[in-house]
Amino acid sequence: MHRRRRTALILSAAAVAAAPLLTACGSEAHPGAAAVVGGDRITVAQLEGRVNEVRDAQRAAVPDDAQYSQAIAKSGGLTRSTLHTMVLDKVLHRAATDAGVDVTRRDIQTMRTGLEQQAGGRKALERGWLQQYSVAPARLDESLRTEIEAQKLARKLGADMNSPQGQAQFWKALSGASKKLDIDLNPRYGAWDVDKNKRTDTKTPWLRQVSETGASQQEQRA
Template sequence: MHRRRRTALVLSAAIVAAAPLLTACGSEAHPGAAAVVGGQRITIAQLETRVNEVRTAQRAATTDEAQYEQAVAKTSGLTRNTLHTMVLDRVLDEAAETAGVSVTRKDTQQLRTSLEQQAGGAKELEAAWLTQYGVAPKRLDESLRTEIEAQKLAAAIGADMNTTEGQATFWKAMSEASKKLDVDLNPRYGAWDVKQSSRVDVKTPWLREVTADQTQETA
């Protein structure tokens, strides 16, 4: 299980790391929104809820405050990475729909059962996904569905994800979906690179990022 490649998220993480720093322009067009994808808002509250789910799961999985702080430090970019995932999931859904791809509940359950067997049980799989991918246990099925959807999309468009050419084909489809959805990120979380279908950091000296963790600390 540890050697499995989560097609969408592993590749997107590599793209984010290599992406250039962009300069943001304009102002926040959608107050209260972390992003707008296809005209639909991902609110800051929704983003913070997802981040808090991970932090709560991390705290439950640790034995003391020092261990929890280590887990938080290892996922210091959780807010931005979570938003990236939330946007990317919607982009993937669009690309999959265009390619005529769908994922059933049975597909997800079969993959979960297989991975649980490899991991040594349900709790072990949940712990591994939390540690490796920052996925809260309650979101595991959603994450597995994304994995399957990415694999099915790659197969439908003839993209061999083990080759550079295949990866380029996959991300071209994702880029086209990004264009269609007209992804718009709140500048405090970065900008959306349509060509690479990934989030990139932006220079926004007039904005101070407020993460879910900071919100909790001041609450």
């Protein structure tokens, strides 16, 4: 599973390490939206729903209260990381579409079958994806689709993701898509770096610290 996941891990590590270059964001123009990507809204309710899916799956997988608390601690900041994933998936899809990349249902099933064999079955794969990548079982196929899309895009670009040059080439394509989509994040969740394709925290003097504290406490209780 780790070998097949290499592309996403490389991209994730590169995004986290990248220095921020923030874009402007104006949530007041989009009430109720966590982000607007290419004119499409990711609502706060949709974001919270995705987070709750993960928390519910973690609760089902770890019935012991102490172990569940540890799982929550390991996935702190889940709301922001989930929004990052939701936005980046849209950016990747736009870049792939622009490059003429397509992912079929058969592609997804082939990858899933191979990963299940490596992991030791469907449940083991779902459990591993949940623990390592905070992907709820119901979203596994969706996550695999993104994996395949990234791999196909890299091949279409001729980008070797094991080399810095290849990674730079891949990210350049995503940056182009990110700029076309004109991504606008609600300041509650930070801002979007169009050059590095990542969500970044940003200071908003008018947003009271108590709001952030309250949001954090709610996430811990979720």
